[in-house]
Structure formats: structure tokens, C-alpha cells
Amino acid sequence: MKKTLSILLCSAIAGTMVSPVAGANELEPVPVVDQKEEVQQMNFYTITGTITKIAEESKGTFFASVKTDEEEFGFYFNNQTLVFDNTGKEVKLEEGMEFTGYVDSSKPMMMIYPPRYSTDVVIVHTDEPGTVELQQFDENLLNKKQDLIIHLSKETVMENLSKKLVSKDEIINKEVLIFYEVVLESYPAQTGPKRVILLEREQTAVDKALKIAETDFYDVNGETMIPLRLVAETLGFKVESTGKGAIVSKGNLSFTITRGSTTYGYNKALRYFKEAPELLEEKKTYVPIEFLHLLIEHTEK
DSSP: OOOHHHHTTTTTTTOOOOOOOOGGGGGGOOOOOOOOOOOOOEEEEEEEEEEEEEEEEETTEEEEEEEOOOOOEEEOTTTTTTEEEHHHTTTTOOTOOOEEEEETTTSSSOOOOSEEEEEEEEOOOSSOOOOEEEEEEETTBBTTSSSSSEETTTEEEEEEEEOBOOHHHHHHHEEEEEEESBOOOOOSSSEOOOHHHHHHHHOOOOHHHHHHHSOEEEEEETTTEEEHHHHHHHHTEEEEOOEEEEEEEEEEEEEEEETOSSSSEEEEEEEEEEHHHHHHHHHEEEEEHHHHHHHHHOOOO
């Protein structure tokens, strides 16, 4: 019987540019489309303040301390954190900078004081003209409040949190940050943003393997069983059938899996599953989820 894996999986691990359209100086009024859908609540929220201190917590990971009149808090950042000023220019975080950080509410947060956040994007405030907003747009590029339309052009830089280029279709009904300067006074207002950031990351091989395990699994005597070949090949392992099971390998690493046996080979050593691998669907061998954890461990080394 299949069941939800959200708790079990927590232990697994601690484009193209759009074609040119009207530019900011040649915007034409666009009629408002009647939307009966309820405005979606944003998954991202903001933190803001002035950085008082930056310290390296571990190699490549930094912690910025912040103190405002109301509270003290801090946030982590690394080389994957996108940092721009309000004009859309990439900058380096320094002490004394005023900022707004964007935090994914679905990420776990350590329950300590002062609070510590993990930011995906940090915007540094400057005196230069430029506005940054968190928005969602429909297929007509009208925002959910129906008070702003954006016009994309070949000059608009559109990317996701992994710095990969994305297309117009990929941002529809998704949370995005838009960078703009000039707004055409109309109703709804209109602008041609210079940069759009889709608040999503590229899925890694580990993400994809975990997704397979979330949707394709069986419960056998209290053990969660996941499809061997699908997750192993997703993580870059070679899977060769032996008739009785499979040999899973990558480089100098090798596992020998036998259906019906809790014993399996790990290079020249023997290890044991809590539940024996078996065919739970035609031509699909399922193994305990602990094996996925082991593969992920070697994938991330």
C-alpha cells in the first residue's frame, strides 16, 4: 500500500529568451481580462534591514547579522545566492548595506533566537532609480492584482535562481521578481522590466530521484520500497540486469542486488537490507528506501 513520504524523505539529505515585443517607450494599453480566480498567496516573504556584520560560518557559507529598531536577526548566503542592487546590477554584500532579502517559506527554519534565515535573493538598496517587486503574472502578463502589465523585449534578462535563462511561458502564474524604472500611467499601469527572476531552481539529479520515490513506492512490512533502476539511473549510476537482480555501478563503486535476498554486495563487502528486494510491478525491482539514501550519499561526495 502506498503512503506519503514527506517525513521519510527528510532523512535522505540534511531556456530561451523571449521574442521581441513592445519596449518601455512604446507601450500600448492592454485591456484588463476579467479574473475570477482567487489571488494566490506568495510562498516567498521578505526580510529587510541593514547589515551590521558579515562572518564566514563555514567554507563558502556566510552569515550576515542585522539589527533594526524592532529586532535582531541574520541570514545565510553563499555563491548560489543572487545578489543585485535595485537597478538590477550584480553586487557583493558588504557591512553597512541596506537590503531586502527574499526567503522561501517552504524551507525549514531553525527555531532559535535571534532568527536565522536562508535567502535566495538579496536586493541592496541604492539611491539610483530602480524598483524591484515580487509579483505573479497570468498568460497576458497581467499581475494578480490586475494593476500592472509587463512588456517583455529582447533586452529583458529572464532567468531562474540557478541563473538559467527562462522563457515567457515558464513565468506564467509563478512567483517572480521584476526590476523596472519607468511606468506608463494607465490602468492597469504598464512597464518594460529590464530583469525578471523566476523564483525557482533547476532540479538536481537528487531532486528528481526524490520525486520518483515520492510518487512510485510500496510499503512492505513497514519498509518503503522504491524502484531500483529509475532512481539509480537518475543519479547517474549504471544498472545491469543479472536475471536475479542487478549490478549498480558508478566508477569504482559497485552494488550487487539480488531479489529475494536481504544481503547485497557493496564493493567487496556485504551489507543487509531490512526487507529483500522484489518485483512489485512487472520488470521493476523495488528496494528499500535506505538504498536511495546510500546512492545519494555517494552522489553528493
